Amino acid sequence: MSALSYVELNVFSLVFLILCYVNIHNKDKKYLYDQKIFLLMLEANAVLLILDSLQWILNGKPGAALRVVSIIIAVVYSAMTPVSCFLWSVYADYQINRDESHIKKLFIPLAIPLFINLVLALLSALFGFLFVIDQNNIYSRGPLFYLMASICYFYLFYSLIYIINKRKSVEYKAYIPLLLFALPPFIGGIIQSLFYGISIVWNCTTISIFIIFINIQNSQLYTDSLTGLYNRRQFDNYMQECFRSCDKGVMLGIIMSDLDSFKKINDLWGHIAGDAALVEAGRILKNSFRKEDIICRYGGDEFVVVVKVDGKVELSNMVERLKTNVKKFNQNSGLPYSINFSVGFDILNCKSSMTIQQFIKHIDNLMYEDKSRNKSDKLQHEYHNTIQTNV
Known part of the structure; x- marks a missing residue:
């Protein structure tokens, strides 16, 4: 040749x-x-x-x-x-x-x-x-x-x-x-x-x-085709990796969230609007966390974020930043519906006896407690507005 x-x-x-x-x-x-x-x-x-x-x-x-x-x-x-x-x-x-x-x-x-x-x-x-x-x-x-x-x-x-x-x-x-x-x-x-x-x-x-x-x-198909976020397979792989190579002094924060009233969006504006809501939710999450954080669509309208933090305070600050970005989005989106998250979060100690599945169950319960609070707050707000209107 x-x-x-x-x-x-x-x-x-x-x-x-x-x-x-x-x-x-x-x-x-x-x-x-x-x-x-x-x-x-x-x-x-x-x-x-x-x-x-x-x-x-x-x-x-x-x-x-x-x-x-x-x-x-x-x-x-x-x-x-x-x-x-x-x-x-x-x-x-x-x-x-x-x-x-x-x-x-x-x-x-x-x-x-x-x-x-x-x-x-x-x-x-x-x-x-x-x-x-x-x-x-x-x-x-x-x-x-x-x-x-x-x-x-x-x-x-x-x-x-x-x-x-x-x-x-x-x-x-x-x-x-x-x-x-x-x-x-x-x-x-x-x-x-x-x-x-x-x-x-x-x-x-x-x-x-x-x-x-x-x-x-x-x-190893890691990506969710709709949102472009990682999928549950990637989350499972990453969590297994974290447990295998668990370093002392490294705290792992996990944030689980789902969209409030997602079924209502689908019912009133159709599944195309529902898909668009999921895409926007993914975009808000990307803008709220760091590049090195793992952001996944866990399934349906549920999302999970894995972050390395110094403690619960830093994790709480991240959640507050997410809530602030959600509020800004709803103020400027011009959409007929709002995007809101119910959130559960905590620090995972991979040296503890708790398994990944048990911890996911734990923050899932925290998320649904937050969803119940959000529903209660919404009902109280609507009731307050009704009283003011009648007066």
């Missing part, structure tokens, strides 16, 4: 990654840990495809300036080569354990080969350990090139063995994609190592990323 053919193949793979990224990325949402790692893995592979294309374009082009540029590109490319495999090891570990603290313990020893490769990449600009760019600006492998390749294979084999050993801890529908991820880059890497001049490993890694992307789309 010619240099142009490899560039065209890389561009095709890059477009594919961009489409995956656009499909997943949402700047207004907080991602779970595995989602962040997957996006980083996708971004790293995209950068490597770009660098690989630039190497093919510049290879053999004369000029001192181009030689300097080629060396810089080769340094960055060599330094980043094991990054995707390293991120894959982290991603696979998290899929199995769902525990950030476990990854934090492994991070430094797992990153040692990555650091060694980084040092070798930097020194290669002077000593040609991993690559050599000669005076004619032609790239060739350095004597330690296979050490860099071995580091990549170390991460792939480590993850593969770990996945197989922990197979009982992984659902079958997730286990197969985890196993299959290593296969395309493994085969591509062997071909590329044995036959100098062939460059397909990042195209093969793109295939692996697509395998995971399909798995994410099929088994």
Whole structure:
């Protein structure tokens, strides 16, 4: 294959990654840990495809300036080569354990080969350990090139063995994609190592990323299609993650709310108006909480928000901000109906004996107590207005 053919193949793979990224990325949402790692893995592979294309374009082009540029590109490319495999090891570990603290313990020893490769990449600009760019600006492998390749294979084999050993801890529908991820880059890497001049490993890694992307789309549909908020699946996943990696000193506040008189909105103005009310409710919630807070449509007209706070006072202030934003919305909306929430909230201590389900039941009861108070206040207000009118 010619240099142009490899560039065209890389561009095709890059477009594919961009489409995956656009499909997943949402700047207004907080991602779970595995989602962040997957996006980083996708971004790293995209950068490597770009660098690989630039190497093919510049290879053999004369000029001192181009030689300097080629060396810089080769340094960055060599330094980043094991990054995707390293991120894959982290991603696979998290899929199995769902525990950030476990990854934090492994991070430094797992990153040692990555650091060694980084040092070798930097020194290669002077000593040609991993690559050599000669005076004619032609790239060739350095004597330690296979050490860099071995580091990549170390991460792939480590993850593969770990996945197989922990197979009982992984659902079958997730286990197969985890196993299959290593296969395309493994085969591509062997071909590329044995036959100098062939460059397909990042195209093969793109295939692996697509395998995971399909798995994410099929088994982790996190978003409510109407409001754009997270759905109950995301809430359940996030709560399980919080319980597994519960940190001392971190307080978790949970706010449950539902729309008052939602049935009345549907009955009087139709289901389209009801859907619009849910969308507006979601928008009010987004504007009332921070970007890092988890906001979910729990079901029907119920919403739940998970926040990390310093205490009950901060949580109460957040609820008051929500009520203020609701009031402002109703004053300016021009809609024939008002949007109002009944709210229940409390601090969850994940070190306590209370389960997630028990705590949800607890704040659900608090929410319905608030709904009863709201109905009582409304009746008293209507009664007061009636008395004033009669007088």
